[in-house]
Amino acid sequence: MTRLGHAARAAAAQLALAGSEAKNKALRQMASALRADRHKLLAANAKDMSAARQRDLSAASLDRLTLDEKRIEAMAKGLEDIADLPDPVGRELAAWQRPNGLQIARVAVPLGVIGIIFESRPNVTADAGGLCLKSGNAAILRGGSESAQSSAAILDCLQKGLREAGLPESAIQRLPTTDRAAVGIMLTMTDSIDLIIPRGGRGLIERVAAESRIPVLKHLDGICHTYVDSAADMEKARRIVVNAKMRRTGICGATETLLVDRRRSDLLPVFIGDLIAAGCEVRGDAETQQADARVKAATDLDWDTEYLDAIISVRVVDGVREAVAHINRHGSHHTEAIITEDQAAADLFLREVDAGIVIHNSSTQFADGGEFGMGAEIGISTGKLHARGPVGAEQLTSYKYIVRGNGQVRP
Amino acid sequence: MTRLGHAARAAAAQLALAGSEAKNKALRQMASALRADRHKLLAANAKDMSAARQRDLSAASLDRLTLDEKRIEAMAKGLEDIADLPDPVGRELAAWQRPNGLQIARVAVPLGVIGIIFESRPNVTADAGGLCLKSGNAAILRGGSESAQSSAAILDCLQKGLREAGLPESAIQRLPTTDRAAVGIMLTMTDSIDLIIPRGGRGLIERVAAESRIPVLKHLDGICHTYVDSAADMEKARRIVVNAKMRRTGICGATETLLVDRRRSDLLPVFIGDLIAAGCEVRGDAETQQADARVKAATDLDWDTEYLDAIISVRVVDGVREAVAHINRHGSHHTEAIITEDQAAADLFLREVDAGIVIHNSSTQFADGGEFGMGAEIGISTGKLHARGPVGAEQLTSYKYIVRGNGQVRP
Numbered sequence: 001m002t003r004l005g006h007a008a009r010a011a012a013a014q015l016a017l018a019g020s021e022a023k024n025k026a027l028r029q030m031a032s033a034l035r036a037d038r039h040k041l042l043a044a045n046a047k048d049m050s051a052a053r054q055r056d057l058s059a060a061s062l063d064r065l066t067l068d069e070k071r072i073e074a075m076a077k078g079l080e081d082i083a084d085l086p087d088p089v090g091r092e093l094a095a096w097q098r099p100n101g102l103q104i105a106r107v108a109v110p111l112g113v114i115g116i117i118f119e120s121r122p123n124v125t126a127d128a129g130g131l132c133l134k135s136g137n138a139a140i141l142r143g144g145s146e147s148a149q150s151s152a153a154i155l156d157c158l159q160k161g162l163r164e165a166g167l168p169e170s171a172i173q174r175l176p177t178t179d180r181a182a183v184g185i186m187l188t189m190t191d192s193i194d195l196i197i198p199r200g201g202r203g204l205i206e207r208v209a210a211e212s213r214i215p216v217l218k219h220l221d222g223i224c225h226t227y228v229d230s231a232a233d234m235e236k237a238r239r240i241v242v243n244a245k246m247r248r249t250g251i252c253g254a255t256e257t258l259l260v261d262r263r264r265s266d267l268l269p270v271f272i273g274d275l276i277a278a279g280c281e282v283r284g285d286a287e288t289q290q291a292d293a294r295v296k297a298a299t300d301l302d303w304d305t306e307y308l309d310a311i312i313s314v315r316v317v318d319g320v321r322e323a324v325a326h327i328n329r330h331g332s333h334h335t336e337a338i339i340t341e342d343q344a345a346a347d348l349f350l351r352e353v354d355a356g357i358v359i360h361n362s363s364t365q366f367a368d369g370g371e372f373g374m375g376a377e378i379g380i381s382t383g384k385l386h387a388r389g390p391v392g393a394e395q396l397t398s399y400k401y402i403v404r405g406n407g408q409v410r411p
Numbered sequence: 412m413t414r415l416g417h418a419a420r421a422a423a424a425q426l427a428l429a430g431s432e433a434k435n436k437a438l439r440q441m442a443s444a445l446r447a448d449r450h451k452l453l454a455a456n457a458k459d460m461s462a463a464r465q466r467d468l469s470a471a472s473l474d475r476l477t478l479d480e481k482r483i484e485a486m487a488k489g490l491e492d493i494a495d496l497p498d499p500v501g502r503e504l505a506a507w508q509r510p511n512g513l514q515i516a517r518v519a520v521p522l523g524v525i526g527i528i529f530e531s532r533p534n535v536t537a538d539a540g541g542l543c544l545k546s547g548n549a550a551i552l553r554g555g556s557e558s559a560q561s562s563a564a565i566l567d568c569l570q571k572g573l574r575e576a577g578l579p580e581s582a583i584q585r586l587p588t589t590d591r592a593a594v595g596i597m598l599t600m601t602d603s604i605d606l607i608i609p610r611g612g613r614g615l616i617e618r619v620a621a622e623s624r625i626p627v628l629k630h631l632d633g634i635c636h637t638y639v640d641s642a643a644d645m646e647k648a649r650r651i652v653v654n655a656k657m658r659r660t661g662i663c664g665a666t667e668t669l670l671v672d673r674r675r676s677d678l679l680p681v682f683i684g685d686l687i688a689a690g691c692e693v694r695g696d697a698e699t700q701q702a703d704a705r706v707k708a709a710t711d712l713d714w715d716t717e718y719l720d721a722i723i724s725v726r727v728v729d730g731v732r733e734a735v736a737h738i739n740r741h742g743s744h745h746t747e748a749i750i751t752e753d754q755a756a757a758d759l760f761l762r763e764v765d766a767g768i769v770i771h772n773s774s775t776q777f778a779d780g781g782e783f784g785m786g787a788e789i790g791i792s793t794g795k796l797h798a799r800g801p802v803g804a805e806q807l808t809s810y811k812y813i814v815r816g817n818g819q820v821r822p
Binding site: 013016017096098102104109111112194195210213215233235236239240243244247328350351352354355356357358359360361362363365366368371372373383384385386388389398399400401402403404405406407408409410 | 424427428507509513515520522523605606621624626644646647650651654655658739761762763765766767768769770771772773774776777782783784794795796797799800809810811812813814815816817818819820821
């Protein structure tokens with residue numbers, strides 16, 4: 001583990017000075033290698049899948065673990081998309097001159113070494129490795145044991161790409177073991193790792209946050225709300241509510257709770273009908289239940305639950321202020337939306353809701369780095385430090401101040 | 412402690428929405444209160460001083476603890492200067508439109524609640540409290556027991572200012588006890604505190620970093636170097652070297668090691684003479700010792716030492732690459748300077764040295780938020796996450812994404 005850490009640190013020093021061309025060449029060669037080696041990847045994945053079936057993994061876990069030609073192509077394309085992004089390193093973030101003539105510039109630099117701890121999805125190896133490389137950071141990956149064979153085969157392709165671009169192989173490494181204790185050791189390697197990014201369920205993220213001696217970029221729950229204001233346009237509201245909940249129910253930006261202004265409670269039967277027709281279970285407060293007999297009673301727990309499933313909780317509120325209060329109390333500071341034609345209500349909501357992303361008249365499912373135009377993302381940060389919201393290549397950088405003088409001394 | 416945390420959280424929610432006018436009014440009223448109550452402050456400080464003398468504190472500690480009319484005026488002026496800064500909250504950091512018409516803006520918001528742990532300087536109460544208020548954050552302060560009376564008197568003035576501006580008093584609070592164990596509890600209050608900033612010596616900062624469950628913005632050593640390149644202008648170099656070391660020896664931006672290119676080792680006697688004439692002890696490698704009999708032998712330890720005193724270590728190196736290698740190995744990533752008229756050497760140094768601040772042809776003593784034009788600073792971050800270099804009001808903010816749509820749903 002120590003040797004791995006030292007190698008990562010040395011690679012990070014080289015990557016920090018690597019040009020955009022070399023990094024992009026490596027990314028494109030990685031994509032080619034994934035395509036060329038797809039039969040090896042499928043064979044490695046078959047071993048993981050057969051072991052997983054013996055261990056009785058859930059259908060959802062098996063799906064996350066599966067690689068097929070389409071998913072391999074998506075990984076390769078993802079790496080090429082990252083190559084096409086502008087280089088986040090070396091950007092001049094600000095520049096000014098002081099009265100004494102000193103010229104000061106704030107310029108983006110890589111963070112150093114990033115540790116990524118993930119569960120079953122083997123494609124995280126390619127996505128996270130690619131984003132770290134683009135941002136000039138070395139990566140140490142630790143995937144779940146269930147995807148060990150697949151991840152190792154993907155890593156072979158990434159390291160082939162690094163070699164072909166003349167970059168150090170140790171720029172992207174895997175922990176040599178999937179032993180659970182190895183994660184514990186990794187989380188104490190403060191000399192070798194600058195940032196830990198956990199990707200997975202709440203259990204993993206809470207364990208990492210509790211144990212880590214290294215700063216952690218957290219991607220916790222997405223308990224997202226859509227609030228339909230009294231001044232909502234009904235057609236927009238119907239379209240957005242169904243999309244926000246049902247487009248994909250398993251992503252963190254899916255709406256989990258619908259809040260409806262009491263002055264528009266006449267719309268409740270419409271929303272409930274749309275949602276049930278789309279296959280959604282509806283749980284509601286007393287007023288919502290009165291609107292449609294098919295609505296089950298929501299309990300206190302429902303307002304604090306991220307279903308990640310075709311279930312929604314619905315509550316009637318007294319206007320935008322009560323909506324904001326409900327969201328700031330029960331939300332997870334992820335993504336929150338208001339549907340209204342009243343600009344003042346929208347402004348109040350956008351200003352007072354404490355969340356990484358606040359949305360007016362659109363779907364919470366847009367909470368995504370790609371949809372934001374940031375290219376690939378490594379997750380959505382629900383913390384406020386360093387990066388909030390979608391974390392793409394830019395968010396994986398720090399900066400340095402470059403000061404140019406002509407002999408100035410400080411009085 | 413829990414009640415204090417809840418009060419801070421509630422105050423933070425109010426401060427996040429407070430206008431610039433109210434915050435600036437509070438800052439100016441705080442300054443007035445400090446001036447009006449200066450006799451109370453001096454009386455409180457006299458109690459601290461007399462207790463400190465009985466406890467045999469060092470002369471340097473006693474000096475840090477001392478308040479006098481001049482220092483009280485400096486605190487008041489500091490708060491007024493913070494009031495004059497632009498409001499860091501609400502700044503639009505970026506804005507763009509997506510092909511589907513969604514308008515996205517990244518807008519600065521406060522971090523929440525900031526915990527500040529400091530040692531003997533009572534003025535930290537005013538400086539840190541003022542910066543947190545300006546940036547819309549609530550502050551929980553924990554000063555050393557030796558400054559308890561002085562800090563309490565200063566806090567009274569700050570809370571008076573908050574009241575007069577209609578802002579909650581609990582926006583700035585002190586731990587009710589100076590018990591050492593209270594710091595341990597504070598460092599686990601992850602629900603109530605978003606960021607911990609320790610201000611003090613290495614021992615304090617290392618303890619906080621080791622124990623904290625809350626993210627820490629660290630201000631570690633300043634082992635700063637000035638490198639005199641072969642193409643240095645001699646007069647600039649002489650002026651800068653003496654300033655970088657001797658202007659003030661106790662600040663983190665003071666140069667601790669002088670590196671001189673072997674091709675200009677003829678300048679060594681001049682630098683050594685200047686430094687000794689200014690009252691500096693010079694420790695050097697073999698070549699430096701040959702240049703002047705008054706130079707003591709440097710040991711390996713010297714290259715890794717932050718003297719914070721009138722002592723300098725001097726080493727001869729083979730050109731800019733060896734200087735960069737020495738700095739990246741022995742430096743603390745704080746502030747590093749090159750003196751040269753060779754633009755290529757300067758560019759290589761500025762690019763390859765891994766430090767928060769890199770300087771060409773000027774003094775490392777410029778490492779200061781005020782000198783950078785950022786107004787007051789709460790310290791200089793030597794970490795790379797969230798903020799690097801001087802930490803002013805802007806660096807105490809996070810951001811949120813505001814998305815404005817017109818009915819868009821995600822395909």
